[in-house]
Amino acid sequence: MITFDKLSFWEKDTYTAEADFLIVGAGLVGYSTALSLRARYPHAKITILERGYLPSGASTKNAGFACFGSPSELLDDLEKMSENEVLSILQKRWDGLQILRSRLGDAAIDFQENASFELFREGEKYELEKTLSQIDFLNSFVEQAIGTKNTFEKVTPQLFPFGGVAGVLKNNYEGQIHTGKMMQKLYQLVISNNINVLFNISVTHWEDTDTMVNIFTNHGLLKTKKLMICTNGLVTNMIPSLPVQPARAQVLITKPLDKLNWKGTFHYDKGYYYFRNINNRILLGGGRNLDFEGETTTAFDNTDLIQNALTDLLEQVISPKTNVEIDYFWSGIMGVGNSKAPLVESVSPSVFVGVRMGGMGVAMGSKIGEELAELVAATQP
Ligand SMILES: Cc1cc2nc3c(=O)[nH]c(=O)nc-3n(C[C@H](O)[C@H](O)[C@H](O)COP(=O)(O)OP(=O)(O)OC[C@H]3O[C@@H](n4cnc5c(N)ncnc54)[C@H](O)[C@@H]3O)c2cc1C
Incomplete structure (x- = not known):
């Protein structure tokens, strides 16, 4: 391994030179923060550090x-939070999606507004009726938050070939994207905005001095004026006191089917399970609620318990x-x-975090990048 002190003059003068803004984490939030900072500071030196050879989180x-x-x-x-809190999270998700789509373009990320559907199974008729009785309230609540009209409606389960489904509620305004294309397009935009991205560098800790932030990595020391930590569920490695925990989510993908006569995104069991089409494949994820403790981990593994639950759901309900x-x-x-609210805050005078995206970071990430850049800008002389 070549440590930073062994680099050439050219390398030190470009790749590892002291940054104005340094961001840890090349996920959606790290990239979005860098782009929002660039919009404010056209000439600043902005560097992103990523521990993986690819972005390696969510x-x-x-x-x-x-x-x-x-x-x-x-x-x-709404049972667990105040109306204002739920409203604010809803707005962040909606605003984030609008920023993402306008920044990258719908074609580049394969955005398709195919709607989403929440399924209730035969044994969940009580939950279905209870939810249905609140649809008018929810529609006006969502309209107040993001302006969409008649967001939710009941549709017939016969529209889909699923097994044992008693009821389906449609959200007319949700869509789906190609995650890999989104991240590649973001990376291209970051590079074209003269933002430096260094992969395979793990930050271990940092030190905020009066004049500078020192960043200690597995390759040596780097310096920056302001540090933004966008490592989401992995932030506790660096700042154990933050109220954030890692939460693993497991997913499967099927081989292409000869024919798949439905499309869209589907939620089941309060969002603990989710599935969608990708062309004529099915992607299915969830089951974390079967073992919250075991899934509180940063290990990229799959377990029999959750693989079996996903397989059963696929075979018995989604494609019987x-x-x-x-x-x-x-x-x-x-x-x-x-x-469920993300944490966007300062942890020392020149160090900031934008973390805790939960299961909705695709939606919220671009907005959180904007909020983090705004917070940092407010501390600039
Ligand atoms: C299986 C799954 C399905 C999901 N589905 C959806 C969905 O459909 N819609 C939705 O809105 N959201 C979904 N989410 C959530 C969403 O993906 C995340 O909320 C979002 O990607 C978080 O982005 P981030 O940039 O905050 O974090 P991350 O993408 O985790 O980025 C953090 C980066 O920091 C790097 N890093 C960590 N520690 C260090 C270190 N010490 N030094 C250097 N680099 C470091 C990591 O390698 C990582 O690349 C899903 C998540 C998972 C796991």
């Missing part, structure tokens, strides 16, 4: 739902009449906490 692993909330999830949130073959599984690490 942003390249997720399901690509461009979503802001299913009916039962919103009702559940067609033979489906699972191609492979993967997992990603989210950041969660006792609140």
Whole structure:
């Protein structure tokens, strides 16, 4: 390994030179923060450090739902949080999606507004009726937050070939994207904005002095005037006192089916399970609620318990009449906490965090990058 002190003059004068703004984490939030800072500071030196050879957290692993909330999830949130808090999170998701789409363009990220659907199974008729009785309230609540009219409506389960489904609620304004294309397009935009991205560098800790922030990495020391930590569920390695925990999410993808006669994104069991089409494949994820403790981990593994639960759901509910073959599984690490609200705050005079994106970072990430850049800008002389 070549440590920073062994680099050439040219390398030291460019790649590792002292930054005005240094960001840890090349996920959606890190990239978005860098772009929002660039819009404010056209000539600043901005560097992003990433521990993996690819972004290695959640942003390249997720399901690509461009979503802001299913009916039962919103009702559940309203039981646990104040209306204002739920409203504010809803707005961040919606605003984030608008920034993402206008920044990257719908074609580049395969954005498709195919709507989303929440499923209620035969044994959940009570939950279905309870949710249905709140639809008018939810529609006006969402309209107040983001301006969409008649967001939710009941549709017939016969529209879909699923097994044992008693009711379906549609969200007319949710969509889906291609996660890999989103992250590649963001990277291209970052590079074309003269932002320096260094992969394979792990930050271990930092020190905020009066004049500078020292950043200690596995390759040596770097310096910056302001440090932004955008490592989501992995932030506790660097700042253990923050109320954020890693939360693994496991996913499977099927082999292409000869024919798939539905499309869109689907939520089930208050969002603990989710599935969608990717062309004629099915992506299915969830089941973290089966083992919250075991899934509080930063290890990119899959477990029998959750693989079996996902396989059963695929075969019995999603595709009961067609033979489906699972191609492979993967997992990603989210950041969660006792609140669904993200943490955007200063942890020392020149060090800031933008973390705890939960299961909705695709939606919120671009907005959180904007908020973090705004917070940092407010401290600039
Ligand atoms: C399986 C799965 C499905 C999901 N589905 C959806 C969905 O459909 N819709 C939705 O809105 N959201 C979804 N999410 C959530 C969403 O992906 C995340 O909220 C979002 O990607 C978080 O982005 P981020 O930039 O904050 O974090 P990350 O993408 O995790 O980025 C953090 C980066 O920091 C790097 N890093 C960490 N520690 C260090 C260190 N010490 N030094 C250097 N680099 C470091 C990591 O390698 C990583 O690349 C899903 C998540 C998962 C895992």
